Structures are given as C-alpha cells and as structure tokens.
Amino acid sequence: MYEQPIIQVKDLNKRFGNGCHHCNDSAEANLFKNYCPKCRTIYACRNVSFDVYPGEILGIVGESGSGKSTVLQCLYFDQEVTSGDVYLDDPEFEGLNLLTLSSQKKRYVRNHKYGMVYQNPVKGLKMNFSTIGNIAEKLIAAGNRNVNTMQLIGQELLETVQIPIFRMKEAPRNFSGGMQQRVQIAKALSNQPPLLFLDEVTTGLDLSVQAAVIDLIKQIQRELQISMVVVSHDLAVIRMLADRTLVMLNGEVIEQGLTDQILEDPAHAYSQQLVYSML
Numbered sequence: 695m696y697e698q699p700i701i702q703v704k705d706l707n708k709r710f711g712n713g714c715h716h717c718n719d720s721a722e723a724n725l726f727k728n729y730c731p732k733c734r735t736i737y738a739c740r741n742v743s744f745d746v747y748p749g750e751i752l753g754i755v756g757e758s759g760s761g762k763s764t765v766l767q768c769l770y771f772d773q774e775v776t777s778g779d780v781y782l783d784d785p786e787f788e789g790l791n792l793l794t795l796s797s798q799k800k801r802y803v804r805n806h807k808y809g810m811v812y813q814n815p816v817k818g819l820k821m822n823f824s825t826i827g828n829i830a831e832k833l834i835a836a837g838n839r840n841v842n843t844m845q846l847i848g849q850e851l852l853e854t855v856q857i858p859i860f861r862m863k864e865a866p867r868n869f870s871g872g873m874q875q876r877v878q879i880a881k882a883l884s885n886q887p888p889l890l891f892l893d894e895v896t897t898g899l900d901l902s903v904q905a906a907v908i909d910l911i912k913q914i915q916r917e918l919q920i921s922m923v924v925v926s927h928d929l930a931v932i933r934m935l936a937d938r939t940l941v942m943l944n945g946e947v948i949e950q951g952l953t954d955q956i957l958e959d960p961a962h963a964y965s966q967q968l969v970y971s972m973l
C-alpha cells in the first residue's frame with residue numbers, strides 16, 4: 695500500500711544576507727562553497743527537499759557548516775526561512791504550508807506535533823528548573839493542566855530514558871552530558887509528537903555514553919514508532935540509526951538514498967570520502 699509521508703519538505707532555502715546581483719540571479723553558478731564572494735551572503739541551505747515516512751528515521755549527514763542544523767532549525771521554526779514549503783500529514787494542517795502559518799499556529803505545531811533535541815542541552819532545557827519541571831513545561835505548553843497527571847507522565851518518561859526517579863527534583867545542571875541529553879529526549883517525547891528532530895545528540899559525549907544514547911533512540915523508535923530526523927556529522931552515528939540518509943555539502947543535498955546503499959555504493963565523490971574515512 696502507498697504510504698503518505700508524515701512530512702514533506704520542498705525546496706527549502708535559507709540565506710543569511712540579502713544577496714546581490716552577482717548571486718541573486720544565478721546562485722548556483724556564482725557561489726564559492728556556500729557563500730557569495732561579492733556580498734558575503736551565506737546560502738546555508740539551498741533547495742533542500744525530502745519526505746519522511748511514518749516510523750522512519752531519516753539521517754542528514756555532512757561536514758560542519760554544510761547546513762544540516764539550519765534545515766532542522768527552519769523546520770522547527772527557530773529560523774525564518776527564505777523560501778520553501780513544508781506539509782504535515784495531519785488533518786488540522788491539510789494542504790497548508792507550515793512555513794506560512796502565524797507565529798501562534800507555529801507555536802501550536804511545535805508544542806503538539808514536534809519534539810526537538812538540541813546538540814547543546816542549554817538550548818533545550820532550563821538548567822535551573824527541576825528535571826520534572828522541565829518536562830512539565832512542555833506538557834503545559836501542550837495544554838495539560840493536571841499536576842498529578844503531569845507528574846505521572848514525567849516519571850514514566852524518566853524511567854524510559856533511564857533517569858533515576860529519585861533525581862527528578864534535581865536541576866539538569868547537576869547532571870552529566872549524557873543524562874542531560876536523556877532529559878531532553880524525555881521532554882521532547884512528553885507531548886507524544888509524531889515527529890522528533892535530533893541535532894548532533896551524541897556529539898561531545900564519550901563513546902560509551904554515545905552508544906547508550908543511540909540505543910535509547912533506537913529503542914524509542916522501535917517501541918513508539920515515531921518518525922525522526924537525525925542530524926550528525928558522524929556517518930557512524932547515521933549508520934546505526936537511519937533507514938534513509940541525505941548527504942549535504944555547501945548547503946545542498948548532493949545524494950540521498952537508503953543508508954545501506956549510500957554506505958555500500960556512494961555515488962558522489964564527497965560521500966565516497968565520508969564512507970572511506972569511516973573505514
């Protein structure tokens with residue numbers, strides 16, 4: 695049976711700067727890497743298009759500065775896009791380009807339909823709130839009001855991400871990097887979003903903690919069947935997590951396909967370099 699993508703992203707563009715006649719007319723031809731050598735406008739992502747299917751993990755891999763985080767930030771409305779269309783398979787938003795919604799509606803989408811785990815936990819958590827308070831914050835934003843229910847949901851989520859319940863009143867600033875990422879994951883899952891964005895969630899963690907966070911993400915995907923977009927500069931992380939992968943370079947998607955296919959037979963020279971550097 696043909697399955698409808700949970701999210702469709704079409705021709706997403708984000709530039710930092712106004713552009714000039716040199717790059718506006720023909721960005722493709724006149725850029726050096728991802729910027730215009732005349733006006734220094736940065737074309738952080740250019741014509742990025744992809745679909746994510748229900749229960750699928752889509753990986754986005756590429757070197758630092760290739761535009762991976764910008765794509766997630768545009769989808770999560772942290773950045774205003776320059777142009778592009780994003781459609782969610784949801785009766786509430788049928789046929790609506792999410793990028794053109796009012797800020798109130800965008801907030802609604804963030805609170806009810808999306809979860810986000812940032813590379814830097816400081817962006818995703820209130821470091822001085824209690825851990826359970828951080829989860830409650832997202833639950834309240836999603837419309838929950840019953841304190842007992844929120845407490846129960848919070849405890850269940852902390853169990854899922856293996857944070858001891860007796861530490862739930864502690865602030866995340868007391869926790870290790872791996873624990874902070876786990877709290878972010880619990881918070882992101884609290885509104886039961888159909889779609890989760892994860893930005894370099896294992897970067898900066900030591901190898902055994904990285905492996906534990908990756909196992910947790912796989913377990914969540916298996917048990918909850920949430921669709922995910924996982925961004926990493928590390929192809930080894932993408933290999934462990936993603937069903938399909940986009941390879942980005944200088945703001946563009948240069949290759950996409952099944953992760954196994956890209957690993958076995960990378961078509962683009964840059965993807966080949968990424969794969970060989972992993973061996």
Ligand SMILES: Nc1ncnc2c1ncn2[C@@H]1O[C@H](COP(=O)(O)OP(=O)(O)OP(=O)(O)O)[C@@H](O)[C@H]1O
Pocket residue numbers: 710728736737738756757758759760761762763764765894927
């Ligand atoms: N607020 C900003 N102002 C100007 N340029 C920006 C801004 N944010 C990102 N950029 C530029 O956009 C490009 C893409 O950055 P982005 O952070 O998306 O890359 P990335 O692939 O996620 O790399 P990293 O993993 O190092 O964050 C880079 O050239 C970056 O310098």
